[in-house]
Amino acid sequence: MDSLAYIIPYHEQQELFLFSRSYLESYLYESGGFGRYMANFITQFFYYPYVGKVIFTLLLSFIYLLPCLICQRIARQNDPLHLAVVIPLYLLIQFESIDFKFYHASNIFCYLLIFYCLSFLRKRYFYYSLIPISLITVFYLSWRPLLTSVSVIIISGLSAKYLSRFFTGKKKYCYCLSISICLYIGSTSYLFIINYNMKERLLLEAEGHFKKKEWEKVLHCADKFRGNNQLMEYFRNMALFHIGRMPYDLLKYPQTQGVASLYLPWTGEPERSRYGHYIYEQLGYINEAHRWAFEAMVVYGETAPIITNLIRYNIAIQRYNVAHRFINVLKQSLFYKRDTEIYERMIREKQSPFPNTLPYNPEEKVRFANILNIGPELSYLCDRDSSNQMAFEYLMSDLLLSNQITRFAENLGRIRTFPYASLPRLYEEALYTYKLGVDKETYDKLGFTISKETEYRFRTYYTLYRKKEIKKLKEQFGDTFWYYLHFLSPYGNKIIDKQ
Amino acid sequence: MKHIQYILLIYSLLWIISACKQTGVTPDIQTSKSINIFPDYTGVTFPSNIAPPNFLIMEKGEEYYTEIGNQNQIYTRLRSKQPSVVIPPKKWKELLNDTTGNMFYIRICIQQDNKWIQYPDIINNISKSPIDSYLVYRLIYPGYELWNQMGIYQRNLSTYEESPIIENKSVEKGCINCHTFCKNSSETMMIHIRGKMGGTLIKQQENFSRLDIKTPEMNNGGTYAAWHPAGRYLAFSVNEIQQYFHSTGPKAIEVADSESDLIILDTKTNHLITSPAIYGNKWMETFPAWNPDGTMLYFCRSKAIDKKTPLSNIRYDLYRISFNAEKRDFGSPECVYKASEKGKSVSFPRISPDGKYLMFTCSDYGNFSIWHPESELYLLNLETNEIRNMEEVNSTDVDSFHTWSSTGEWFVFSSKRQDGLWAHPYIAKFDTQTGMACKPFVLPQEDPDFYLKFTKTFNLPELITAPVKNRDQLIRKTRNNKETVNREVLFR
Numbered sequence: 001m002d003s004l005a006y007i008i009p010y011h012e013q014q015e016l017f018l019f020s021r022s023y024l025e026s027y028l029y030e031s032g033g034f035g036r037y038m039a040n041f042i043t044q045f046f047y048y049p050y051v052g053k054v055i056f057t058l059l060l061s062f063i064y065l066l067p068c069l070i071c072q073r074i075a076r077q078n079d080p081l082h083l084a085v086v087i088p089l090y091l092l093i094q095f096e097s098i099d100f101k102f103y104h105a106s107n108i109f110c111y112l113l114i115f116y117c118l119s120f121l122r123k124r125y126f127y128y129s130l131i132p133i134s135l136i137t138v139f140y141l142s143w144r145p146l147l148t149s150v151s152v153i154i155i156s157g158l159s160a161k162y163l164s165r166f167f168t169g170k171k172k173y174c175y176c177l178s179i180s181i182c183l184y185i186g187s188t189s190y191l192f193i194i195n196y197n198m199k200e201r202l203l204l205e206a207e208g209h210f211k212k213k214e215w216e217k218v219l220h221c222a223d224k225f226r227g228n229n230q231l232m233e234y235f236r237n238m239a240l241f242h243i244g245r246m247p248y249d250l251l252k253y254p255q256t257q258g259v260a261s262l263y264l265p266w267t268g269e270p271e272r273s274r275y276g277h278y279i280y281e282q283l284g285y286i287n288e289a290h291r292w293a294f295e296a297m298v299v300y301g302e303t304a305p306i307i308t309n310l311i312r313y314n315i316a317i318q319r320y321n322v323a324h325r326f327i328n329v330l331k332q333s334l335f336y337k338r339d340t341e342i343y344e345r346m347i348r349e350k351q352s353p354f355p356n357t358l359p360y361n362p363e364e365k366v367r368f369a370n371i372l373n374i375g376p377e378l379s380y381l382c383d384r385d386s387s388n389q390m391a392f393e394y395l396m397s398d399l400l401l402s403n404q405i406t407r408f409a410e411n412l413g414r415i416r417t418f419p420y421a422s423l424p425r426l427y428e429e430a431l432y433t434y435k436l437g438v439d440k441e442t443y444d445k446l447g448f449t450i451s452k453e454t455e456y457r458f459r460t461y462y463t464l465y466r467k468k469e470i471k472k473l474k475e476q477f478g479d480t481f482w483y484y485l486h487f488l489s490p491y492g493n494k495i496i497d498k499q
Numbered sequence: 500m501k502h503i504q505y506i507l508l509i510y511s512l513l514w515i516i517s518a519c520k521q522t523g524v525t526p527d528i529q530t531s532k533s534i535n536i537f538p539d540y541t542g543v544t545f546p547s548n549i550a551p552p553n554f555l556i557m558e559k560g561e562e563y564y565t566e567i568g569n570q571n572q573i574y575t576r577l578r579s580k581q582p583s584v585v586i587p588p589k590k591w592k593e594l595l596n597d598t599t600g601n602m603f604y605i606r607i608c609i610q611q612d613n614k615w616i617q618y619p620d621i622i623n624n625i626s627k628s629p630i631d632s633y634l635v636y637r638l639i640y641p642g643y644e645l646w647n648q649m650g651i652y653q654r655n656l657s658t659y660e661e662s663p664i665i666e667n668k669s670v671e672k673g674c675i676n677c678h679t680f681c682k683n684s685s686e687t688m689m690i691h692i693r694g695k696m697g698g699t700l701i702k703q704q705e706n707f708s709r710l711d712i713k714t715p716e717m718n719n720g721g722t723y724a725a726w727h728p729a730g731r732y733l734a735f736s737v738n739e740i741q742q743y744f745h746s747t748g749p750k751a752i753e754v755a756d757s758e759s760d761l762i763i764l765d766t767k768t769n770h771l772i773t774s775p776a777i778y779g780n781k782w783m784e785t786f787p788a789w790n791p792d793g794t795m796l797y798f799c800r801s802k803a804i805d806k807k808t809p810l811s812n813i814r815y816d817l818y819r820i821s822f823n824a825e826k827r828d829f830g831s832p833e834c835v836y837k838a839s840e841k842g843k844s845v846s847f848p849r850i851s852p853d854g855k856y857l858m859f860t861c862s863d864y865g866n867f868s869i870w871h872p873e874s875e876l877y878l879l880n881l882e883t884n885e886i887r888n889m890e891e892v893n894s895t896d897v898d899s900f901h902t903w904s905s906t907g908e909w910f911v912f913s914s915k916r917q918d919g920l921w922a923h924p925y926i927a928k929f930d931t932q933t934g935m936a937c938k939p940f941v942l943p944q945e946d947p948d949f950y951l952k953f954t955k956t957f958n959l960p961e962l963i964t965a966p967v968k969n970r971d972q973l974i975r976k977t978r979n980n981k982e983t984v985n986r987e988v989l990f991r
Binding site for chain 2: 020297318380
């Protein structure tokens with residue numbers, strides 16, 4: 001069950017069940033809507049992952065148990081092959097995909113429960129009531145789960161009626177049961193393993209750890225992740241900043257997207273909309289975080305994380321009336337209700353959930369965000385708040401990853417605001433590269449010195465480079481700026497000068 | 500014994516009935532402090548066919564008592580531990596019928612510390628004139644670029660019934676935007692759809708067509724539309740719209756045109772007509788609006804801009820140009836109101852059905868006033884050329900997109916006065932003689948909490964006299980590519 005544990009909170013975060021009439025009405029008049037409403041009601045309890053696991057297990061167990069009980073009541077015999085177990089096993093495999101909707105399972109459960117209740121009627125009434133009840137419920141729960149439920153009952157019933165006579169003895173029955181169990185377990189395990197999406201799991205887990213500020217765990221997920229993924233690189237780089245390793249270890253990890261490993265450029269793709277806000281929120285650039293969160297709400301509706309973000313951002317930019325509206329939405333939920341007290345207190349006391357929020361200066365010339373490129377925004381943030389270390393390190397990383405050494409050198413002076421013991425390794429490597437390309441006077445103006453060790457390392461690097469000993473270069477210098485510039489940068493192996 | 504049972508039963512029933520019937524309360528204290536209710540339904544004039552304006556009492560108390568009546572009769576008494584006041588529709592209808600042209604009161608008493616406090620009565624009016632029976636709007640999250648669920652809905656103003664005219668789930672989640680009607684009639688209307696099933700959907704009585712309002716030589720397609728009163732021509736602005744996001748501060752977004760012009764679609768021939776006077780690189784023209792006899796096309800015009808022009812320097816003046824429907828010919832543009840000279844910018848000109856007044860939105864710059872908190876409604880008297888700020892309806896936040904009722908005695912507009920983000924439809928009575936409006940009120944909702952929780956914005960409210968029918972046909976027309984009429988449009 002733990003291999004699917006990451007799915008439980010994921011489903012909970014996709015819907016926000018509200019105890020309100022309008023919420024119910026929004027589902028009630030749509031075909032299959034009530035089934036989705038019920039599913040949302042259940043998934044709200046996934047707020048507590050352990051409760052979610054119990055519910056999930058019970059649900060699958062009942063989907064097996066109910067057809068057996070129905071079969072027993074109607075046919076007065078047990079299905080020797082336990083064919084009803086196929087449905088929960090199938091659902092278990094389906095649940096490996098985050099795209100599989102929980103309501104598929106809950107709707108089957110609802111139908112089976114209805115049929116089980118009906119099975120207490122006399123046989124004749126049971127059959128009479130079956131069709132009208134099915135017709136009535138099909139609008140609310142949709143026809144697919146009805147078909148599945150009816151099929152499983154019929155198949156189990158037929159198996160019970162016609163096959164049970166062949167397995168009358170205890171020995172025969174046990175023999176049949178053992179074979180069936182082996183078959184079910186074997187095929188389920190096989191399908192489960194081949195369908196298992198480890199990448200999806202690691203991404204979701206990384207996001208979960210990221211939200212809890214468990215930076216080392218984010219890095220752990222990134223280490224385990226095989227292949228390249230922009231979202232993982234995005235989470236990992238933020239984690240690197242938070243553990244203070246960004247100017248040292250940035251290039252220890254692949255930055256396959258170049259600067260787009262640092263942030264998610266706005267492309268208008270709906271799927272991205274729910275991740276883009278993280279970086280801006282941490283940079284204190286709340287207007288931009290708000291824009292992303294708003295776009296996410298348009299795409300994904302009023303989910304708990306989106307509403308929570310919108311509350312926090314609107315409090316930060318002092319749009320309290322707007323924050324209140326979202327608080328009123330959250331108040332209608334069961335588990336997020338208590339958070340609203342915190343937000344209401346923040347509003348009363350005019351506190352900001354983000355102490356580093358870029359303040360609004362009405363005297364400042366109107367400025368619009370560059371939503372396609374974070375570079376100008378980072379410069380702006382550094383200009384507005386020279387103590388914003390994240391903006392500084394991201395600006396430096398942005399310039400390094402985009403081969404813009406001249407601009408890097410020009411901006412390096414900002415480092416003096418921060419208490420680095422010495423010039424970080426990557427910065428020194430980039431600065432040395434800059435030094436090699438400019439005259440002494442220009443370099444001296446910067447007021448930085450390069451350590452002997454870095455000069456020595458570069459000489460070693462250059463010797464290997466000239467000898468074209470690429471393997472050794474990668475082993476010894478794979479995490480250096482020089483290696484990135486020569487071999488990895490998606491912008492080519494040339495320094496891109498100031499535009 | 501059996502008789503005693505019957506007596507007890509009857510007594511119980513009588514007790515239940517009497518308990519259900521609310522009785523008044525005797526106030527212990529009378530206060531002169533006016534009461535705060537939400538939405539603000541105080542001192543307003545309601546049309547004689549509006550749904551009950553349910554509201555919340557925004558004062559703390561142990562129990563609440565509300566009495567609604569006129570000078571002759573009390574229509575309803577509501578006593579509750581909850582501050583929400585839900586007026587029984589039947590009683591409200593009786594009140595509307597009996598009070599037409601007169602005032603009615605809402606008397607509220609609140610029990611605090613076991614004492615009933617009576618607040619001063621809220622006095623409202625019921626107009627003799629009804630409002631057009633349906634309001635059409637688009638419901639959408641107030642987002643910027645992305646969209647998911649959206650739809651255009653019609654709301655019966657006499658009840659709370661809301662039904663979709665078209666939802667984007669019927670058109671493969673395309674973006675459904677600007678809808679407009681000819682003289683408040685649901686028989687002649689248009690809707691823009693973007694996406695796979697994109698096009699401009701035009702309904703004229705039983706005829707439906709879907710057009711692409713763009714020719715190869717045009718940079719942009721038809722955007723904001725206005726029906727010629729005869730129902731044959733449809734004026735469009737063709738805009739290149741850009742969005743800009745503020746780096747800091749409470750203002751989130753700026754929307755501006757980088758170019759715009761005017762064209763007219765002849766729906767009979769599917770030809771586009773324009774003139775160099777309203778189409779070209781020198782000026783940006785937008786927001787067309789016809790006068791009631793269709794001889795004059797009003798629009799907003801600004802100097803064309805380049806990439807360096809600051810957005811705050813773009814200001815639109817009010818212009819008009821004559822149009823001869825017979826010859827399909829234009830006159831010369833003339834300036835009606837040079838707002839730019841006063842540091843203002845005009846958008847959304849709308850002329851009253853009697854042709855006497857032109858209402859427009861005025862903001863500090865630009866034309867997308869729905870994102871400008873300073874935007875306000877202005878009124879131009881076309882007979883005297885007097886222009887005034889409609890202070891009686893404006894608020895401290897956005898007051899923008901407005902449309903007249905078919906009689907000109909009512910108008911509806913979008914206001915963000917509640918919180919600055921969500922636009923809600925406000926309705927106001929308009930005196931066609933004096934040119935003055937009454938205090939506006941927000942569209943009544945069944946749930947008194949509605950406007951505190953609802954997170955979608957009401958976009959482009961328009962009044963229509965009858966509901967849009969043939970909705971299935973409308974959707975079918977959109978879905979069925981084969982039925983799409985002539986997409987070839989000529990440029991004259």
